[in-house]
Amino acid sequence: MATYIIAIMLEDFECISTTVPNNITSNHALAVAKKSLAFYIELFQCPYALPKLHLVAIPDFDYSAMEIWGLVTFRETALLIDPENASLLSRQNVVLTVAHEVSHMWFGNLVTMSWWTDLWLKEGLTLDDLPLILLSDGMKAYFGKFKYSNATTEDLCTVLQATSGCGVTEFMPLWTKQTGYPVLSVRLIRAPDGKCSVGLKQQRFLAGGSSTNGKRLFLGICFRTCTITKSDVAMVEPHVLALRWTTKYGSVKLDNVHVKVNASHFAFNVHRRTATTLVHPNYRRAVEDYERLLLHKVVDIPSSASNPREPNAVGFYRVLYKPVIMNTIIEAISSGTVSERDRITLLDDQFAVARAGFLRLDEVLQFCRAFVKETRHRVWLVLSDRLAQVRTLLGEATYPVGDKVVFLEASKEICGLNKLCNELALPVYEKIGFEPTSTDSNNDRLLRPIIISTLGRIGHADVICRAQTAFRRHYAAVISAPGDDDAANQSERISPDLRAAIYSICMRNGGVEVFGKLLEVCHHISGFIMQVSCGRVLAIAFTERMLAELTSCVVWLEEWGLEEVRRNQERIVGRNEQGQRLPLLLYQLLTQSIMNDERVRILSSLGATTNADIIGRIFDFTFTECVRKQDRFHLLLGVTESPGGRRALWKLVRDRFSTLSEDLSTSHLLARVLKGSAAAFASEERCSKTFFEEHDVPCPRVIQQTLESVKINAEQWKRDIEVQEPFGKGAYRGVTMGHNGGSNLSQQYAANPVAEIGDFSASMSVSSKV
Known part of the structure; x- marks a missing residue:
């Protein structure tokens, strides 16, 4: 039985209650918790052991969720959604998180691992999928024998072997105790x-x-x-x-x-x-x-x-x-004639074996052309992710231009990859279109943002134009009437399914203006206080000192109503840490919408920019009170999409390392930022072991994984890109790899200057359109 996690909540909560069979009560829970409980009870033939189950959303919470027995705690984004503004993907994530945590009421709580060496008994069994015959019979016996006690891997194997007749005790150690x-x-x-x-x-x-x-x-x-x-x-x-x-x-x-x-x-x-x-x-x-x-x-x-x-x-x-x-x-x-799951497997395997050196990368990219008619979003998830990994690898290319060393998004390699992405995504875009329709299937709703993101990333003119137009309408609707449920206003807003994709496209192809507008939208749906003026964003947050000063402002807001606030916003003032008086936008105080998933979408999209100045502002904004510590990693990892952003983040990690763990709240969030900042490098010199050896890093395994990733990237770069061979002859239509084909780099650089790489400085890549 789990004795290592406990929680006590003292708060005047708003509760929603539902019930499951046998009068088990699930307070403050979503419908998925009820279905999950009933499903597990029937599957395991083992009743839920407690008289209640609370699901609690905590505003400042480092983990996605924590499976305390009978009192499961969540980030707000992992439990709460706005029915009118939640994307389908957000809804799915809530279902997956809640179902996963409810399963811990059996795995980990009812039966607990004997020691941390068997941690997988708690986490692995809540993620993996086994044959139902093993689950229904084997798990029934497992829970019946070890409930309210502890178990080891050997205990589980013995039970599964007895119920299935398979030699589990013999072959399981070969999978669980050997690498690879x-x-x-x-x-x-x-x-x-x-x-x-x-x-x-x-x-x-x-x-x-x-x-x-x-x-x-x-x-x-x-x-x-x-x-x-x-x-x-x-x-x-x-x-x-x-x-x-x-x-x-x-x-x-x-x-x-x-x-x-x-x-x-x-x-x-x-x-x-x-x-x-x-x-x-x-x-x-x-x-x-x-x-x-x-x-x-x-x-x-x-x-x-x-x-x-x-x-x-x-x-x-x-x-x-x-x-x-x-x-x-x-x-x-x-x-x-190949099933969807087979297509996913084939894609995943081909890119994996190429990264490991069994295949040439150009052979895999040629293989991708077979997916030119692909319309299933699950396949596109894998395809777009793997092509993005190739883009990241190509983005590590550096070119000598005069006395400088630069990297270009307009390189022949990147242009060749853009042509392949266009060949694959454009037919789908022409089929499903940019705007959602009332007849869209779930597959269409999940596929469209992937296709729009793919085409937007390669500079497709129609997609960028439509995205910018949609964003202008959305911004005007949000700013003019935040929280307004008027149908006309709602029709001007971007579909929640497309917001992350469109925000990122506009950030990549916009500038300080888009950055400021996104922060304004973020304020209107999350309670940030800010003013955008003269192209600069000055931000302050609800501190204890400010709350005392703003008490009368809140009263004014409640008495005036929204229109009066607009006319009198200059009278509502506060001070930032430097004592400067700033106009405050406090419309959010008039609404009840939480919109946490929208806030995270915006924070994650800000880093799509390739502008060095904006990336610097993002870093400054990240470590203010306007951003919760638990959410700062969204902003930091957002910049890693571009080569310059990765270098800028790596420099920030080194400069702030002494306080970074505290700034991000916990070491596991620090680990994500560390890995995100350096794991994509393709040169071991850029991510030296010396830095990690000289600093007390609380996540040694992540450091090992990061250094290994850099080594693999460097080997693949040398093997697949540095050699003078055709790169995807068919898919790339004659575009060649290697640096010898770059005779026009000086002209490209003159037309699209980029910063020096220097000492991992925030050197930016040049946008190009196909």
Whole structure:
């Protein structure tokens, strides 16, 4: 039973109550808490142990949530949403957070790990997805045996083995106590008689490359062969192969499909099962028993069209496909015969193995062209994220121009990547449009901001123009009538689903004016006090001293009403820390809207600028009382999208390091900022171990991860970008890698000057439009 977390709340809370079966009360909770409790009670066949469950939103809270038994505490953004102004993504995040924390009432609270070495028993089991047969039977036995007590990993494995009949105690340590997981190399072997074999080779996969060190692993593999027609995906009874890592090799022939084991890693024993339970695809887990090879054979497959691949992403491993197989996979993706979860897996694997050095980066970017018709937002989440990582890597390029060293967004490499992004995103944009419609599906609502962000990032003229127009209307509507529910006013505001994307586009393509307007909008929905004048933002906040001075102002506001406030705002004054008198905008005191998710959206978007002066102002603004300590990391990490922003943040981290942990409230937020400031560098000289060795850093593992990331980036840069080879010949349409092609850099620099890199100073990149 958990004895390490406790909370006592003293406050006059507003409560919302609901009930679940058996008269269990859930006060101050959302409907998702009720559904989650009922779901877990039924799934685990184990009742909720307490007579009540409170969900409490705390204004100043460092963590997203904390699973105190019976009294779960949350950040406001993780629990509270404005029904009229919350994006679909914000709603989903609330559901995920609440469901996750409610699951802790069993994992971690009812049964607690014996010591921190088994922390994953609390956190891992609330994130992972296992076959329902394991959860429903295994967890029922687990909670029944260890409730109100402590358990170890070995205890859980013993229970799961007893209920499932699988050798859990034997193979679990191989996954939980060894670094890395397998990468499989897959190649198609064609015999003279037309029959095909699939060659498999296993290595241990690490982010920076492979390793043959380590003990044996049990590996579950799922793949099938198919043609490019949907009629060929009908499955016959699966054949299940037992798999163990040995020093032997062998092969199995199943009708027209011949599976050959390459090298000296596997041995097979064949037997059959009538059914096989696959794990939830999003988490890439192995098959039900974790130590068998599941092979699906498609009926009547012409050997000339064989296309082995993973069905529905059900293996905890990476796959490296050889060119012959990859070409047929590209054809299948282009024709629409590959499932959504398979497309996600293929994308994720290809970029991962390229980063580890198994593939050239240009080969992966060429592979991306198969997704030119992609319209599923989950696939686009992966695709846009991986392309953004490539942009970050390319952004680390530096060029000598005269006696200066600069980096350019107008480089040939970046322009080539922009062309690829345009090729992929423009067809989707033309299909779903810029403006939301009443007929939008959830997929459309989640996809549109990704596409708009992608095109906005590459300088698409129509997207930028529409975004700036929408922002001007939105700003006017918010400033003219904050909190107004008038339908006409609401129609002028940006859809909550698009605000983050549009704010970022306007910041990147605007200047001080947009920065000031966003802060004004932020004030109107969050209670900041500020005045924008002469292009400068002077900000003050509700301190104890000011509250005393403003008591009469609040009374005026309540008596006058909004229109009177507008006419008399010059009479409402306060003083900043320097004693300067400033006009105050206090409209927010007249409204009841919390709008915390909107405040975070704005804070995160401010850093999209590439303007060095604005980045400096962002840093100044971050460490004022206008921004809660718990939210400061949003502003700081926001600037890391640009090369200059990353260098500016790294300089700030070093300059303020002695107070940064206190400035950010906790060490875990400091860890996020440390990693965000340096992990994208592609030169080990820029992120020297010396700095971390000379300072007492409270997060050593994060430092190790950061230094490892820099090393991997540097290796990939040297391997994939510094070499003089075509970079994405097809996708980039002739754009070449390497610095020798940059004969016009001096002219680019003259037209678009950027600051020197110098000592990690805030050197800015140059915006370019395609």
